[in-house]
Amino acid sequence: MLLEKYVILWYYNFIEEVTEMDEKNLAGETYTRPWGNYKVEENNENFQMKILTVNPGGILSLQKHLLREEHWVCICGSGEAQVGDETVYICKGSYIFIPKQAMHRLHNTASEPLMIAEIQLGDAFEENDIIRFDDIYGR
Template sequence: VHSEGEGLTTVVGLDDVVVVATPDAVLVASKAQSGRVKELVGVLRARAHPEADAHRRMYRPWGWYQRVDIGERFQVKRIMVTPGGRLSLQKHFHRAEHWVVVKGTAEVTLGERLVLVHENEAVYLPIGAMHRLANPGKIPLELIEVQVGSYTGEDDIIRVEDIYGR
């Protein structure tokens, strides 16, 4: 039994079983069939299950983001940007974003303005606004992002400039 989840994972009365619990999913398989995980992922991809490739925490060259909640017309993410990390200069056609800094200092490009946003401060990014997030500090930047709009998918990112070549 391997568990990375926040809750307790236990089993009783099982033999020759593999149990893996992560924040994304739980796998229970007989040891004899545990080698078929790759096949299972292939089936999930073929059926267009986002869980096959999209994990709760998604790592990027600048740090990571983790979905906290999602619903119709909104999504909430926790974002961590490493010191010196910088997201792409971008805009969105279908969503606005609200960023609340919970740790560190954010350097936010919003249109032609450059704004420093400190802990317990927030910035609003309207739909269509050109923006970028960077961490000019020496500690990891953490913020909560609330997206609101008709569509919050990752393919609603129009990158204009990206130091990581994406």
């Protein structure tokens, strides 16, 4: 519950900053993926935070992580988040918790980019802690 409050407070502070920034400031160093891109905002021994930008129609692989849980807050846009067998509609302000080892994916079903603040907590934050089950991009 404390983490959820922290994420929500961070989200509202971030939104205020984003509205004052140029799009170039958000781009920074990005890591391109078939579904869009992500930028690592913070990475330390306690947590990692990314901003995911999912292109219209983009869909992340159905995946799980053995070493970390994830917390998603929708910054802007809309789409669907699948966690386990449940799929929910998300839009600006939505919060989604993904426990360790839970299968999950994100899908931008809208015509505008979907931006997600992703906070990872766990034992490790490497990109190789991804077990993919279904990936439309063949990875």
